[in-house]
Amino acid sequence: MRHEDLCQWTMETVMKQGASDCRVSLTRHLQVEIRYRMNRPESVKEATTRSLWLMLYANGRYTAQSTSDMRKTALAEFISSALANLRHMPPDPCRTLPPKAYIENQPQADLNLYDRQLAEMLIDSRHRLVASASQACLDNGGDQMIHVQASVTFSEKKNLRMSTNGFSAATTDTTVRLGASMTARDHGERKPAGYYFAGCRHINDLPEATDIGRQAAERTLNLLGAKKMPSETLPVIVENQAASGLLSSLINSLKGANIQQQRSFLADKKGVSIGGPDLCLVDDPLIVKGLGSRLCDHDGLPSRPRTLVDRGRINPFMIDWYYSQKMKCEPTSGSVSNLTIPPGSRSIKEMMADVDRGILISDFIGGNTNPTTGDFSMGIFGQLFEKGQPVQAIAEMNIADNHLNFWKKLAAVGNDPWIYGKWRIPSLLFTDVMVAGF
Template sequence: MNPSQLDRAKAILAMTLQHGADHARVSTYRARNSEVKWRDGKIDQLRESTSMGAEISLYLDGRFTANSTSDLRPDALHRFLDETLAMTKVLSPDSHRKLPSPKRFENRPRQDLLIHDPKGALAQTAIERRRKARQLEEAARSAPGAERIISVETSCFDNETESAMVTSNGMEGKRQSSRFSLRAQVTIRDENNRKPQGVWSATSRTLANLPPGADVGSTATARAMQALGEKPIPSGRYPVLIENMAASRFLGGLLAALSGSAIQQKRSFLKDKLKKQIAAKTLSIVDDPHILGGLASRAYDDEGMATAKRTIIGQGVLQNLYLNTYYGSKLGLTPTSGASTNLVFATGLETLAELQKTMDKGILITGFTGGNSNEATGDFSIGIRGHWIENGVPRQAIAEMNLAGNHLKIWNRLVATGADPHPYSSWRVPSLFFSDAQFSGSG
């Protein structure tokens, strides 16, 4: 019988303190992953693993190191601790490096966050995963346009993870979670050797909450078909609608500027914007770690601090930053938590299709390619795919174009959010409608 993760974490913590650390945080995990990848009528890959490891943060004479190992043999751990403690001793002390105050470990949510399927890794067998992956392909090949299909690749993935965290100042936590995913990718034939691809996927904490595989497969084909004939259109400024599933990549450029490291290192375009208007009133984002079944739901964060629901942006006003203990201390601010969890948006009343109908002339973005955002200035430039819309109707599939602008400006042009928060991501972003944006394409 394997020891529980909590027992293992406690044993490693005791060992760490015996080796001379003043304080320490130890996390351990054990994860089971199973995946079937299916391609064109047969198994492409079967992948199975049980993986484990430990992460050990060491605090010694005001000095700090963080270390991870997958070699948990006792002899190896002893040597690992000797070597990492020796390394810790030669660093400079840093008074801001400390474990969170024990008060921050209190007030964890009481309810079960429902992030673990009652059957866990046993929810489905290897045979069932195989059958599902095959069904995804069958659905993709039964959808309209199937005669154009060159290749269908699908996947059925299950994960179950048990983890535990303990700190030398009294925090103890354990967590059991699961994750199930379905994915289909369809490649079709177009003119001039172009082979547009359509991808659709869904992820859920419980098997029962996954959508039918048939929907995932047929949606992938439909998305590939929508890309037929895609090409760039002339450069210009147009209204833009960003589809919910694509929008999180765009949002990432805004949220990266909210991290404690970006703010403290003066490389954030939002460094002086706390409690100020940074976006249109249409934009409200709440970070909610307690959504039942949420893909990023958690009772405690990476430092062991109890999680809490926080408004990040309220009606366009920046309300909170992502501050861990270290950067909170450096900035003289109360820590929040160092990373985002589930993001919930104020949504509108209209679906993507309804928003599209209100568009006289403009661009619907269904996917981003490459690009980047300058954290210091907010300038961004990103490759896009999607459709040219006229009178509410898609007229031309577009690709090979860029969307460029500045995050401090474009979010003020957010005129509507959709009624359609994307359910298969921790960032539940709805479709986003901006009144005006710069596109570059042909000419």
């Protein structure tokens, strides 16, 4: 049975048995993962999964159930069981589907998320890709190299969503992610580990596999001889790959669920400035070939670019349909797609050269955030630099601050957005950051 016919049959069956509304999501996902250890194949995994998610609404009640059995007889039993469970759910009048007016005017753009060349790539070519990254990491690892690992993941996903409010959307996309990591021998018992990775929709947009392996080795070797330094207040530059780690708790605090449940330090900050003029967060779901791109969100609301933080000032919160009903406000979409910060004009080397003494943060480790106050603490790896030149690798240090204070220290944005992830964030320069050591 065609997917469209199966979804339509499911909705008709549900409605005949007493539901007031329903939403059906049918997904087929093919994933291949190849992993090499010391440039020898370690594992090859291939899996194809099919799932049907059914979201049911009746008499102010709601439930969501899933199954992987697509036979009609099995689906009929699954639907009956889901409806029986629905009757035991507590009433929640905010659980509804959006009216038709909210799902109209869907964008018609071709986001180019599917790459036939990637989908049809032969298994030998896939092995050569990960083997090249692994060998390049080995070749550049030097005498301190202990262990090298590389992996590649190929994904092809087809999804069809239909709802009784008239919404329907079908998507097909591909993704490839290639990465390498290395562990090195250092003084004492230290064994620093570094990595480098990249992901994209089309195989021809992936960096050369040898570059990925080489950078993984170089980033690991840059960690050798790392020391814990005395505590100091100084400028820090957060490298583009690591910058998303700083932003995650800020973005989570913009979500409707956290706002409504008073679990966000931004709950009363709409329209308030919490950062410097260089802090501009744009959610752009319509980037061609973007890893987070989409024509609509999970509610079926049409996708539109939106500015979440404008020159440091909080703009709209991220409110999905459900929380818009609870908060009695208009929905704005409850999740981010491609998060961007408009790039600046200077490279990371130019920003380093303009700072007499600072720290380049290449990665974060651990950390915690108090979502209600904005206090946070994160361990860091990186390099102490002077007049643009690295002078000492650092480790066992951390930064601690409050988000309402920290983002006001943002002084410059680099010209190097990280384009190989959903969050396309450039390197970020902050002034007067307290870096704790001993």
